[in-house]
Amino acid sequence: MISFHQAIKIILEAIIPVDAENCPLGSLHGRVLAQEVAAPIDVPPFDNSAMDGFAICSEDAAGARPDRPVSLRLLAEIAAGDAATAPLLKGSTFRILTGAPIPPGADAVIEQERVEFADGQILLKEPVPFGRNVRSRGEDATKGASVLLQGDVLDAARVGIIASVGIGALQVHRIPRVAILTTGNELVEVNQPLKGGQIHDSNSFTLQGLVREAGCEPVLVGPASDSLEDLKKRIRTGLSADALITAGGVSMGTRDMVLQAFRETDVDLLFWKVNIKPGMPFAFGLYRPPGALRPVPVFALPGNPVSAMVTFLQLARPALRILMGSREGLVGTNLKAKLEHDYSKLDGKLHFARGIVRNENGKLVVRITGSQSSGVLTSLSLANCLVVIPETEHLMKAGSEVEVRLTREVAM
Structure with missing residues (x-):
């Protein structure tokens, strides 16, 4: 029996992420980056206004005060999406809307509620500092700068960053397929009536949900009976996935044959029994397909429902996060x-x-x-x-x- 910390160390060091695939922008949410992302453009690509107001040259407002306002002649309006405008002339201003490009010669924007407007002019009653309410070119991301790292999980904000720099597709790790195999003669389908000594197979559905929550695709290959041949057949099917999780059959009972079935299907057991409660009979191993570069991790969970769920959360889930390429969310909160x-x-x-x-x-x-x-x-x-x-x-x-x-x- 080994400690929990030894167990998690052995598991995490054994996991190799699945390979990558190209994925379009609209399908990136929840996926894990298999590449670093550098901005191909400046974001924003031009200086623009952070407010609805008036674009001015800050020097024009330097002496403004309530008892001696400065008047500026209004030339035109600039809206978001407008092309470059004529330069701002000394003593003049443009009405400007949020997101609109700052015209040449302007270096600040004063909010429209802070000025008075009359007869085609605005009156400034206070100085306006250089750069006020101006979002500078490249303020969010500079061309060539790294904006996301390999292993980042793409949430809504990160997908938004990718869209803002104009990238339409990226390399992400494919979604791992995780086989789930429950075992025991006592297990019956949830929609079937129970006979003496039988229970419904809840572990299949608990683990199916946990695998999905971890970001992987569950594949049910059970339940298996307490027959060595049936176990071996279903284990071989499960080993064609990217990972295999079993539940039950790992204790000391006469019908606990999962570990024997592993040995007879070329699964290399790295440890059995962890000094935790619940979940002590947990086992972990690797199956190395001939010619494959990446081994298939095998997690043998106890059959008791709580033990299965706890060992999944604490020992299997961190490994699945690494399997899908993530460097985040390994231990939860x-x-x-x-x-x-x-x-x-x-x-x-x-x-x-x-x-x-x-x-x-x-x-x-x-x-x-x-x-x-x-x-x-x-x-x-x-x-x-x-x-x-x-x-x-x-x-x-x-x-x-x-x-x-x-x-x-x-x-x-």
Whole structure:
């Protein structure tokens, strides 16, 4: 058995990202860049107005004050999208709209509500500093400068940057296909009636959702029966994907045959059992297809629903993020909070306890949710975080500061 930190180190060092593909701008959201992006143009490509107002030369307004206003002759109006205009003459002004190009000779824009207008002239009652309300050429991005890095996840803002510099397609990592294999004679489809000793296959759908949330494409290849041949057949199918996740069959029972099936399908097991609760029987290995440059990572999760979900979130999900090329979102959102009550444990394991964290008078507090049995999925569905209790701690007193790892969005 190895520590959690040893396990995550082994896993992350073994993962090689999937290859890249060209993707058009409209389909980039959520994808991961496989290249650095440099701006081919200046953004904005010209000096423009940040306000509706009047374009002026700041020197013309240098002596303006309420009791001695400066008058400027209004020449014309410049709107966003207009081409270059005639130069601004001394003692004159252009009405200018937001986003419109600054005319030659102008170096500032005064807001229209700060001037008086009469008889084709404006009256300035205050100085206007150089550069006021002017968005300079290249202020957002300079031609040739890096605007995004390889490994960046493309959210709405980043897609907007790509569009603003005029790039219509980019190289991104393709979406990894992740095979999901649940195991056990007791599993039946969710729309089938249960017979004695049977349960519905919830893990397939929990893991399917988690894989999608991680940014990958789930592929169901189960459930498999407790038959070595059926397991091997389905594992071979799953190994044609970019990664394989199994749930169940990794403990010490007489019908826990997943690890044996791995060995007989050429999966190289790197470790089995991690010093955590829930999820201790977790295993990880690699399948190396003949002639392939990238191995297929194999994650063997325990079958108990909570154990499967916790080990996915803490051990498999970071690896899938690297598999899809990301350098972001590996560990989710971690916070510090005060424990509302005592928490004790007798073992020397690292605990991931289901909890609810909330903001109380500007401070984060957290409480554990009900039963921590690895089969009680409702405690995880009610929780919004996992509370990390270190191996060395046996009693965490109320008021102790603990690490919490969010499992869903929380209103702070």
